[in-house]
Amino acid sequence: MYKVIQWATGSMGRTSLRRIIDHPDLELVGVYVYSEKKAGMDAGQLAKRPDTGVRATSNIEEILALDADVVIHTPRITLPYEKLNADVERLLASGKNVISTAGFHFPDAHGDGYAAPLREACLRGNSTLAGLGVNPGGFIERVVMAATGFCAQLDHIDVREMVDASAMTSPEFVFGMMGFGKDPAQEDITKGPLAALYTNLFGEIFAFVGHAISAKMVSFEPLHELTLAPNDLAIGAGVVKKGTVAATLWRWTAAYDNGARFTLSILWTSSPSLHGGETGGHWLVDITGRPNIRMTLDIHEGDPSAPPSRALTDATMAAALRGIPDVCAAAPGFFSYAAPGAYRARL
Structure with missing residues (x-):
């Protein structure tokens, strides 16, 4: 059983929250929300599920204090791109693995100035960071x-x-x-x-x-x-x-x-x-x-009555949640799935 925190409850986050609540191998232990209106609400109410006993909070300190294996990080991508990093670094340093759908797919692409603080947070917390989804990340x-x-x-x-x-x-x-x-x-x-x-x-x-x-x-x-x-x-x-x-x-x-x-x-x-x-x-x-x-x-x-965007949301969150056991088992640092048998000009 993996203890999971859901970070943010927009369209991606609500889908993730439902999947976590319904999954036999996942235990929801925390929910972070940006909206003060959602703070204090039961996670089940946010996800259109029965009450879970887990109440949402907008206080990151409460999230950092929780015992959890992984944070499913689904905020909207923001301007500037690195705006989300500070929160992610705190989550990692607190000992929680992080799987994000909002970036962090290959942090080394941006050089040491961007990647080094994230990697150092992983090492401090003995944790792993992964960006998973459909595109990017899949x-x-x-x-x-x-x-x-x-x-x-x-x-x-x-x-x-x-x-x-x-x-x-x-x-x-x-x-x-x-x-x-x-x-x-x-x-x-x-x-x-x-x-x-x-x-x-x-x-x-x-x-x-x-x-x-x-x-x-x-x-x-x-x-x-x-x-x-x-x-x-x-x-x-x-x-x-x-x-x-x-x-x-x-x-x-x-x-x-x-x-x-x-x-x-x-x-x-x-x-x-x-x-x-x-x-x-x-x-x-x-x-x-x-x-x-x-x-x-x-x-x-x-389902022809469902919005077309629901399929891609479902696929993105399926990819993120499927990664939980692999990310939790990985060494501290950055995680991405290896490209299986990709082309090589030289062997």
Whole structure:
């Protein structure tokens, strides 16, 4: 039985909380919330479950004092990217392993200035830090990298993701963190703090790929694009006004010293009709070399009445919770799953 603390109770956190309460091998011992309105509420009430006897708190000192094996850390990603680090360092130093869905997938990508305090906290607390999920933290690192192992020669990995945000209901997330509704004449989000945030987050994948294929990154270039609303678009979170950002394409390409390149494109859209009517929630992968490989991963909801985003939330939290025994058994420091049999130019 693993003693678990749930950190934050947004959409990801509530899903995680339900899974923890329902799981036969997990014991919920604490819940951290940011909202004072939620503080003092029973975890079962937050998760639409019977009362558990565990009450939420907004006091980190109470969380640090708990005896727990692991903290499931599911806050929203914030500006700046490293804003979450201070709390995570305190959790680690208190002796608790941390599994996050909000970063920490490959901390060494940012250099010692970023990674060293986190690693030192792990050593002080004899604890382990892992960033797990679907993307980042799962699909590319564990599935796409495994597929490259079928190549005798690797030239280019091209991964394209689309997420349909039309049914998302959080204005703070859709119009804030996703950048929808921005007027490009007043603010170019492809060059500002938002672009830096996503470069830091998804840049960890590029560092992991280099590690997996035993190659050094020699260049890393962004090529972001915006799609503007042709008319007012009513979506779950509000209205995207005509002429403002209705979709963001975050795209980067890295080159490695073994001759391989890797392109990651992430399209977040308020309406798939803006892009030829493609449906969201899937990845398309083309691996070019000898031989060429094409893959599609579709994570979708089986219940037509449920919001499309629920499937990806379920998958993300399944990956995080599945990692509990492996992270708890790992040596102090940073944890990530090894890419199974990834391509290597040299053996």
